[in-house]
Amino acid sequence: MDPLAYRNVPPGTHIPSVVNAIVEIPKGRRNKFEIDKKTGLIRLDRYLYSSSHYPGDYGxxxxxxxxxxxxxxILVMVNEPTFSGCLIEARVVGLFKMKDRGVNDYKVLGVPHTDPLFAEIRRLEDVPQHYLKEVEHFFATYKQLEGIVTETLGWAGPEEATAEVRASVDRYLAQLRESVR
Ligand SMILES: [Mg+2]
Structure with missing residues (x-):
């Protein structure tokens, strides 16, 4: 398999509400894995300095x-962690807004689209409210021991989340057009 094949994966089957999530870090892990854009391999960026773990499959x-x-x-709620490189068809239910070192670094929240255990989850109100707190707490604290300040800006619903997906797809296409010019 060509590890760079992920580049040819479209952003989703039903943009902007059903997207493709490529998992880097499975739920429950403290290792921060990320895709290496040159090789397409999964690289270990670091073991989180904070003693905390990812609250969902993240990629x-x-x-x-x-x-x-x-x-x-994107952070995908799952009942069982998948694995790095796994492709999940995810339905967009919300957007966690935050800044990392002063720059917007938003996280889409999704659920596995075809999983009947998540069939009723379509909006933030359908998500256990404590889960939203966990995610907020995780992103507020996970870089503290690195001396990096993240600023959390709270949750937004699916309308804002899908608008962010749309805007990010448009930015990608604009950059692509620019690069072939
Ligand atoms: Mg980011």
Whole structure:
């Protein structure tokens, strides 16, 4: 298999409400894995300095460009962790807004689209409210021991989340057009 094949994965089957999530860090892990853009391999970036773990499967939506110059990040609620490189068809239910070192670094919240255990989860109100607190606490604290300040800006619903997906796909396409010019 060509490890760079992920570049050809479209951003979703039903953009902007059903997206493709490529998992880098499975739920429950403290290792911060990330895709190496040159080789397509999964690289160990670091073991989180804080003693905390990712509250869901975490990765990115391919063929997007977020405001921080990277792919748009996504956190997928799962009952069982998948694995690095796994592709999940995810339904967008919300957006966690935050800044990392002063730059917007939003996280889309999704659920596995075809999983009947998540069939009723379509909006933030459908998500256990404590889970939203866990996610907020995780992103507020996970870089503290690195001396990096993250600023959390709270949750937004699916309307704002899908608008962010759309904007990130548009930014990606604009950058692509620019690069072939
Ligand atoms: Mg990011």
């Amino acid at each position: 990115f939506i391919p063929q997007t460009l977020a405001e921080d110059g990277d792919y748009l990040d």
